[in-house]
Amino acid sequence: LRQKGIELSRQTMSNWFITASNLWLEPLYDRLKELLLRENVLHADETTLKVLRPKEKQTPGKSYMWLYRTSGSAENPIVLYDYQPNRKAENAKNFLKGFKGWLHTDGYTAYRGINGVTVVGCWAHARRKFCEALEVLKEEQRKGSTAATGLDYCNKLYAIERKIKNLSFENRLKERQEQAKPLLDAFFAWAKTLDSIAPKSKLGKAIYYLTEEEPYLRRYIEDGRLEIDNNRAERSIKPFVIGRKNWLFANTPSGAKASATVFSIIETVKENGLDPYEYLKFIFTKAPNLKEDESTDVLLPWNAPDCCRGKLSVTSDK
Numbered sequence: 001l002r003q004k005g006i007e008l009s010r011q012t013m014s015n016w017f018i019t020a021s022n023l024w025l026e027p028l029y030d031r032l033k034e035l036l037l038r039e040n041v042l043h044a045d046e047t048t049l050k051v052l053r054p055k056e057k058q059t060p061g062k063s064y065m066w067l068y069r070t071s072g073s074a075e076n077p078i079v080l081y082d083y084q085p086n087r088k089a090e091n092a093k094n095f096l097k098g099f100k101g102w103l104h105t106d107g108y109t110a111y112r113g114i115n116g117v118t119v120v121g122c123w124a125h126a127r128r129k130f131c132e133a134l135e136v137l138k139e140e141q142r143k144g145s146t147a148a149t150g151l152d153y154c155n156k157l158y159a160i161e162r163k164i165k166n167l168s169f170e171n172r173l174k175e176r177q178e179q180a181k182p183l184l185d186a187f188f189a190w191a192k193t194l195d196s197i198a199p200k201s202k203l204g205k206a207i208y209y210l211t212e213e214e215p216y217l218r219r220y221i222e223d224g225r226l227e228i229d230n231n232r233a234e235r236s237i238k239p240f241v242i243g244r245k246n247w248l249f250a251n252t253p254s255g256a257k258a259s260a261t262v263f264s265i266i267e268t269v270k271e272n273g274l275d276p277y278e279y280l281k282f283i284f285t286k287a288p289n290l291k292e293d294e295s296t297d298v299l300l301p302w303n304a305p306d307c308c309r310g311k312l313s314v315t316s317d318k
Contacts, residue, residue, distance in 0.1 A: 021258035024287040029080065029261045031296045032268060036078045040101040041071035041225050043233035044111055046087065047241055051256050063253075065260060066091060067237045071104065073169065073225035076302045077271035079236045081260035085253065089113075102223065104230040107213055121216030124229035127154035129206035136202050146194065147203050150210070153187040161228045169224030176221040184221070188214055236267055269308075272301040279308045 036042065046066045066082040084091040089110035096103070100116035106125050111117065133147035142148055157180055164175045191211055197204045210217070220226040240263055265283075266276045282304055290298070297303060 018254055018258045020284070021261045024283060025261045025265055027296055028283065028287075028299050029264055031300070032078050032264070033080055035076070036068060036070060036080060037096070037099045039070050039074055039078075039099075041073055041104070041223075042096075042099065042101065043069050043071055043104040043227075043230055043236075044092065045106060045230065045233035045237045046108070047237055047244075049083065049244065049256060051085070051253060063256065064091075065237075065240055065256075066095065067233055067240075068095060069233055069236050071102075071225065071227060071232065076300075077268065079267040079271055080264045081240065081267075083253070083256040083260040102219070102226055104227060104233065105216075106230050106234075107209070107216070118219065119216050120219040120226055120230075121213045122230040123154060123157060123217060123220070124231050124234075126206070126210050126213065126217060127151065127158070129202070129209050130154060133202040133206045146197070147206070149190070150187075150203075150206060153183065153190070156183055157187075157228065167224075171224070173221075173224035176224070180221050184218055236271075239263070239267060269301050274301055274304055274308045279304055282308055 044067065046064050049063045049065045051063045063083065063085045064087050066084055067079070068082065069079040070077050082091070082095050087110065092110050093114050096114055096117060101118070102120050103111055103114075103117050104120045104122065105111045106122045112119055130147055130150040134142055134145065134151055137145055137147060160175070160179045160183070164172050164179075167175065188211070191207055194207050197207055199205070199208060220228050243263075265280070269276050269279045279301065283299055287299060290296075301308075
């Protein structure tokens with residue numbers, strides 16, 4: 001009886017969670033999505049999620065939580081999660097319908113070929129692969145190695161970004177064209193001479209990624225608002241990944257969708273320097289009592305009252 005009571009309590013709490021999300025948070029999520037798609041620069045990423053009772057499959061399988069967020073050039077940060085039962089390209093295409101601009105990704109081809117979207121590659125992934133190639137070498141073999149040379153090129157590109165990060169977008173573009181472009185030209189020319197490296201080795205995979213992703217890795221120097229990597233999206237998806245280690249799975253697709261909505265609101269709130277608890281109190285108090293002539297915009301994080309800026313508030317990382 002005690003176990004049955006615990007199970008009923010869990011079901012009741014899950015129903016509360018889903019109902020609250022559907023009634024009061026989804027309209028806010030939809031409005032945030034409208035605003036997100038008006039931006040000129042976005043970041044995207046995705047991670048796995050286990051759903052115990054998926055609609056499309058007979059047995060528990062691998063679903064995905066996709067993430068889309070604003071870049072550092074946005075006036076108001078927005079972070080949105082999107083639950084989908086698979087990793088098909090149509091998910092990104094459907095979510096980004098209406099978006100026209102730059103999209104930072106990690107190299108996954110699902111984001112490519114979307115009308116109006118220009119993909120920007122991720123140098124953090126390229127650099128990471130050269131780090132891995134260097135780590136498999138013995139200590140005495142590392143200095144002057146091909147892997148070390150590749151990593152040095154990456155480090156020089158990042159050093160330029162550190163020097164120009166506080167410049168205006170116009171000046172940042174100018175400095176990238178003057179400093180980063182010649183370095184990129186030299187880096188890719190050097191990589192194309194390395195045709196004798198075993199393709200399945202760590203170094204071979206680093207070189208392959210670099211040369212295959214060249215058009216996308218070069219893109220960040222075309223606009224001062226762009227970033228050298230997709231780390232902004234990776235940082236935003238990390239809270240979900242950490243949480244997943246604790247709760248492990250979602251029971252149903254409706255629960256997974258509600259989780260996506262709640263995570264979206266909380267991470268957006270944190271990016272805007274608000275206390276999530278105080279903000280949710282504000283939403284659940286204000287939303288049910290909105291007048292017919294009141295817009296959902298009064299609920300947006302940047303329009304929230306001062307009481308939402310509590311002790312737990314953080315500063316947005318722009």
